[in-house]
Every structure is written in C-alpha cells, then in structure tokens.
Amino acid sequence: MTTTFITGANKGLGLETARRLVNLGHTVVLGARDPERGAAAAADLGVRFVRIDVTDDSSVRAAAADVEAHEGHVDVLVNNAGIPGAAVDAEALTGRDVLEVLDVNVAGVVRTTTAFLPLLRRSPDPVIVNVSSGMGSLEHTHDPDRAESQVIAPAYTASKAALTMLTTQYAKALPDVRVNAADPGYTATDLNGHSGPQTVTEGTDAVVALATEGPGHGSGRLVDRHGETAWG
Template sequence: MTITFITGANKGLGRETARRLVELGHTVLVGARDPERGAEAAAALGARFVLIDVTDDASVAAAAADVAEHEGRIDVLVNNAGVHGPAGDPSTLSGADALGVFAVNLAGVVRTTTAFLPLLRRSTDPVIVNVSSGMGSLAYTHDPSRAESKVVAPLYTASKAALTMLTTQYAKALPEIRINAADPGYTATDLNGHSGPQTVTEGTDAIVGLATEGPRAGSGRFVDRVGEIAWT
C-alpha cells in the first residue's frame, strides 16, 4: 500500500490530488493547518487528517512524529501548500511581504522535506513531488503567447522559480529518492480567484502522474499535464 502525505490538502489542488490518489488505492494523509477544514476534507475523502503548518518548525516536527507513530513511513510526499502574495505594481512591496510568501512556498518545502526524509527513507520507492508553477519559468513569463506572461505577481513567481531550482538540487543530492516538480497549469482555484481555464482535476494531472509513475522514472524533472518541460 502506497502511503502519501500531502500538504495544503484541505482544498484546491491538494484536496483533488488526495481524492484522486485515494481512488487509486493510496493511503492518503491530508495535511492542513486548519483543523476543522482538514478534518472535514479527510473524512469526505476517506483519508486521515494530520495537522501541519509548514511555516512552523514545531508543527512540522509534530506532524512527522504523528505519521511515524501511526503509519511508520511514507512513500510519497507532495509539497503542495502555497500562497500567492501581492500581485501587480511592486512599488509598495515590503520585506515582510516577501518573507511571508517564501516562508510557505520555499522554506515550508525545505522544512517539511527535512522532517519527512526519515519516513521516506523507510520506503522501497520514495518520491517527492514539489508543486511548482510555470509562473516561475523565465521562458513562459517572457512568451507573449502564454498566459504566464500576462501576470505580474513578483513574489509568487520568484518563489516558484526558487522552488524549481531547489528541486534540481535535492534531486542531485538525494539520488535514492525520486524528486520532481509539477506545473499544474492555469487552474481555477482560490489562489487565482477561480479565474483559471483548467478544472481542478486537469490541474492535478501532473501531480498525480508524478506520484504514481514507476520506479524507473527519472528525477530532477519539471512536468506539466502534457509532459516534461524545460526548467528555464
């Protein structure tokens, strides 16, 4: 039985990923910082709720300890929790704004990955999926034919660019674990006011694909719902 832990899984892409993986036979652990919403999502999906705030060391450590006690390992870690931050004119951005976005989108991934590595190393086929974005791609955000080029979201885009680079570094340093990044594409979620043209199911195609592919699949890749894409 594949055991999968998903952060930010009480709504949006995280919840839909959890739903689909439960249907595929995974034992899914719904990680969320809101206890009521997390518990509701887990009950509705047939999963188990684990309280986690990826910005808090103690909360992440407690979540890992909870999983160690109950499941003993995980096979797949999906680092999905993310925030958008301010959009538009960056003239009034503050350091606090930047730290708030990076605390979730980058430091949260580092914090959670470090805490869950011992549990992943108990798996025969450990996998990490980092939910990144084409918004962090230099090529996409400079291509006038793509939706990514029309959006100004300085901190979100910078944090996702950093996350894709972080993914390649982890993949190089930890060859025993398959570590890849997923670009969901422009999907209708709370993050963008449900303005995206893709359904939440379409938006989870790349995440689910990376979470379920075989052990011979490569590491250090950036994948969308169509296939592998360039890191630039």
Template sequence: MTTTFITGANRSLGFETARRLRDAGHTVVLGARDPERGRAAADALGARFVHLDVTDDASVAAAVADVAAHEGVVDVLVNNAGVNQPPKPADELTAADAAAVFDVNVIGVVRVTRAFLPLLRASANPVVVNVSSGMGSFAVTHDPDRVESTFAAPLYTASKSALTMLTTQYAKAWPDIKVNAADPGYTATDFNGHSGPQTVTEGTDAVVELATIGAQGPTGQFRDRHGVVAW
C-alpha cells in the same frame, strides 16, 4: 500499499490530488494548517487528517511523529501548500511580504521535506513532488503565447522559480529519492478567483503523474500535464 502525505490538502489542488490518489489505491494522509477544514476534508475523502503548519518547526515535527506512529513510512510526499503574494502593486511590496511568501513556498518545503526524510527513506521507492508553477519559469513567462507572460507577480514567481531549482538540486543530492516539480497550469481555483481555463482535475494531472511514477521513473524534472516544462 502506497502511503502519501499531502500538505495543504484541505481544498483545491491539494484536495483533488488527495481524492485522485485515494482512488488510485494510495493511503492518503491529509495535512492542513486549519484543523476544522482539514478534518472536514479528510472525512469527506475517508483519509486521515494530521495538523501541519509548514511555517512552524514544532508543528512539522509533531506531524512527522504522528505519521511515524500511525503509518511508519511515507512513500510519496506532495509539497502542495503554497501562498500567493499580497494583492498590491510591485512598488508597494515589502521585505516582510517577501519573507512571508518564501516562508511557505520555499522554506516550508525545505522544513517539511527535511523532517520527513527518515520516513521517506523507510520506503522502497520514495518520491517527492513539489507543486511549483509555470509562473516561475523564465521561458514560460517570456512566451507571448502563454497567459503567464501577461502577469507581473514578483514575489510569487521568484518563490516558484526558487522551488523548481530546489527540486533539481534535491534530486542531485538524493539519488535514492525521486524528486520532481509539477506545474498545475492556469487552473480555476480559489487562488485565482476561479479564473483559470483548466479544471481542478486537469490541474492535478502532472502532480498525480509524478506521485505515481514507478521505480524507473524520472527525477529532477519539471513537468506539466503535457510533458517537460522549459524554464
């Protein structure tokens, strides 16, 4: 049985990823910052809820201890939790705004991944999937045929670019763990007011693909539902 821990899994892409991996036979542990919403989501899926705030060291440590006591191993870690930047013009964005975005989207991934390393290394085939974005790709955001090129979101895009690079560097540093990044694409979620043309299921295709790779699967890649993303 494959045990999978997903951060920010109480709604949208995280919840759909949890549902699909549960249906694929994974034992899913659902991490969320909001206990009420997290428990409700876990109950709906028949999964186990663990409280987790990716910005808090004590919360992450408690979550790891909880999983260690109950499951004893994590085969797949999906770093899904993420935030958008504040809805205001670029010239009004502050250093504090940047710190808040990076604390979740980048530092939170470092915090969670490092804490879960012992449980990942207890697996015969450990996998980490970081949910990044094409919005963090130079190639994609400069392609006039891509919708991502029409947005200006300095802090969000910078954080996702940093996350993708973090992914590739972790893959180099940890040859015993497969570490990849997924671009969900422009998906209709609460994140964008449900304006994206993709369904939430389509948005999780790359995440699910990378979460279910076998022992000979790739590492250090950035993929969307169509394949490798240039960045």
C-alpha cells in the same frame, strides 16, 4: 499499498490530488494548517487528517512524528502548500511581503522535506513531488502567447522559480529519493480567484502522474499535464 502525505490538502489542488490518489488505491494522509477545514476534508474523503503548518518547525516535526506513529513510513510526499502573497502593486511591495511568501512556498518545502526524509527512506521507492508553477519560468513569463506572461506577481513568481531550482538541487543531493516538480498550469483555484481555464482535475494531472509513475523514472524533472518540460 502506497502511503502519501500531502500538505495544503484541505482545498484546491491538494484536495483534488488527495481524492484522485485515494481512488487509485493510495493510503492518503491529508495535511493542512486549519484543523477544522482539514478534518472536514479528510472526513469527506475517508482519510486521516494531520495538522501541519509548514511555516512552523514544531508543527512540521509533530506532523512527521504523528505519521511515524500511525503509518510508520511515507512513500510519496507532495509539497503542495502555497500562497500567492499580498495583492499589492510592485512599487508597494515590501521585504516582509516577499518573506511571507518564501516562508510558505520555499522554506516550507525545506522544513517538510527535512522532517519527512527519514520516513521516506523507509520506502522502497521514495518520491517527493513539489508543486511548482510555470509562473516561475523565465521562458513562460516572457512568452506573450502564454497566460503566465500577463501576470505580475513578483513574490509568487520568484518563489516558484526558487522552488524549481530547489527541486533540482534536492534531486542531486538525494540520489536515493526521486524528486520532481509539477507545473499544474493555469487552473481555477482560490489562488487566482478561480480565473483559470483548467479544472482542478486537469491541474492535478502532473502531480498524480509523478506520484504514481513507479520506479525507474528520472529525478530533477519539471512535468506538466502534457509531459516533461524544459527548465527555463
């Protein structure tokens, strides 16, 4: 049975990913920063909850140790935790604002990946899925026909551009692990005030596809719900 650990999984895309993977037979460990919300979400799904704050090295290491003690290994790591950052005009944006977003959306992925790699390497087919965004694409954000071009969110878009590049670098550096990025698309979640036209089920199509595709597929890809997309 496939064991999957998901960060930021107490709501939104993370929770829906957990629900779908449970229905597909995965043993899901639900990771979240808030202990009450995380425990409640896990209880609703009938899975185990592990607290993890991806901005805290000690918390991430403790989460990995907890999973090692209970599950012993991880087959799929879904780096889903992310924040949009402060809703401020670009001219008011501060370095602290940007660092806060990068700490979760990029450095948080690094912390979690590093801590969970030993557990992933106990799997015959280790997989990492980084939940990125078309908001980090130069092509998408310059295309007037796409919703991504209508949004101004410097810190968030920069963090997702960094995450997609981080994914390709990990894919090269970790040839024994399949590392890919998922673009959920414009999905109705708390992150955008539920303004997206897609449901959370549609938004998790790419994540679930990457988590369940099995051996023999490529690494270093960006995938949306319609399939593999070009980096740009």
